[in-house]
Amino acid sequence: MPQQGIVAVILRFHHFYLTLQTSFFILSPRMITILFIGDVVGQPSLQGLLKAMPGLRERYAPHGIIVNGENIVDGKGLSDREATMLFQAGAHVITTGNHIWENWKSRPLLATNPLVLRPHNYPPENPGRGITTATIANGYRMGVIQVQGRTYMQTIDCPFKTLDAAIEEVSAETQIIIVDFHAEATGEKVALGYYADGRVSAVLGTHTHIQTADAQILPQGTAYITDVGMTGPAMSVLGMNIDVALNRFLLQTAHKYELGEGVTRISGVVLKIDDTTGKAHSIEPFVQPEFLQTGL
Numbered sequence: 485m486p487q488q489g490i491v492a493v494i495l496r497f498h499h500f501y502l503t504l505q506t507s508f509f510i511l512s513p514r515m516i517t518i519l520f521i522g523d524v525v526g527q528p529s530l531q532g533l534l535k536a537m538p539g540l541r542e543r544y545a546p547h548g549i550i551v552n553g554e555n556i557v558d559g560k561g562l563s564d565r566e567a568t569m570l571f572q573a574g575a576h577v578i579t580t581g582n583h584i585w586e587n588w589k590s591r592p593l594l595a596t597n598p599l600v601l602r603p604h605n606y607p608p609e610n611p612g613r614g615i616t617t618a619t620i621a622n623g624y625r626m627g628v629i630q631v632q633g634r635t636y637m638q639t640i641d642c643p644f645k646t647l648d649a650a651i652e653e654v655s656a657e658t659q660i661i662i663v664d665f666h667a668e669a670t671g672e673k674v675a676l677g678y679y680a681d682g683r684v685s686a687v688l689g690t691h692t693h694i695q696t697a698d699a700q701i702l703p704q705g706t707a708y709i710t711d712v713g714m715t716g717p718a719m720s721v722l723g724m725n726i727d728v729a730l731n732r733f734l735l736q737t738a739h740k741y742e743l744g745e746g747v748t749r750i751s752g753v754v755l756k757i758d759d760t761t762g763k764a765h766s767i768e769p770f771v772q773p774e775f776l777q778t779g780l
């Protein structure tokens with residue numbers, strides 16, 4: 485019967501299509517999405533970020549979230565209270581930086597919570613570590629390493645050699661490895677990006693608070709940006725009150741830290757990472773609200 489023949493052909497094609505679809509699903513890499521939020525400056529900015537977090541999670545659907553929290557309490561570190569708020573809002577790991585040591589309440593937090601990091605290349609007698617792994621959505625394991633630069637900063641251990649040992653430790657557990665490189669000098673940051681290329685999923689710069697326009701995938705598959713930028717008050721000098729910052733420059737004397745004003749501008753990047761290789765597929769920087777590029 486010709487009709488039976490046609491049905492048989494359709495069924496065969498359907499079976500072939502299903503097989504193809506299944507094998508494509510098995511063979512194609514699964515992409516893991518990681519959201520990284522740059523240095524949060526001040527309590528009002530923490531509140532601004534917490535308010536924006538549901539929208540960011542809906543927009544980017546991240547499996548893992550990392551927040552740099554080095555400047556939350558008047559520009560200096562964070563305590564257990566602020567860390568708890570960030571974890572409750574969905575953060576999996578909090579990184580910090582040089583300013584973490586200026587807040588005494590940060591030290592017990594570093595000593596007791598392995599998901600709050602400080603740069604790993606400070607002398608090991610200091611509390612805390614700069615290496616961790618965390619379970620993120622769908623049971624994936626995300627490794628996070630933080631090291632700090634030495635150019636125009638404290639003369640701590642070599643961030644490059646510290647990173648070698650840190651990658652060895654973390655890669656025993658997962659291929660998804662995000663590095664927060666907290667550094668001042670652009671050259672040192674770019675150099676460390678190439679140094680780590682192909683060995684980690686991403687090298688993301690923090691500390692200088694202004695997002696750079698060089699987000700890219702390096703030749704061996706590592707996502708890179710010189711600085712993610714800050715999450716801080718829009719009317720400010722890197723988060724600080726404008727008059728205070730001006731007095732520091734004009735008068736060359738110390739002036740009490742005050743936060744800037746205006747809405748919270750959130751800076752971050754979204755990474756897509758191949759879960760089978762740990763290599764980055766894409767890096768998408770964002771700033772919200774955006775900077776105005778035209779005026780009157």
Ligand SMILES: [Fe+2]
Nearest residue numbers: 523554555691
């Ligand atoms: Fe910072």
Ligand SMILES: [Fe+2]
Nearest residue numbers: 581582583691
């Ligand atoms: Fe810093």
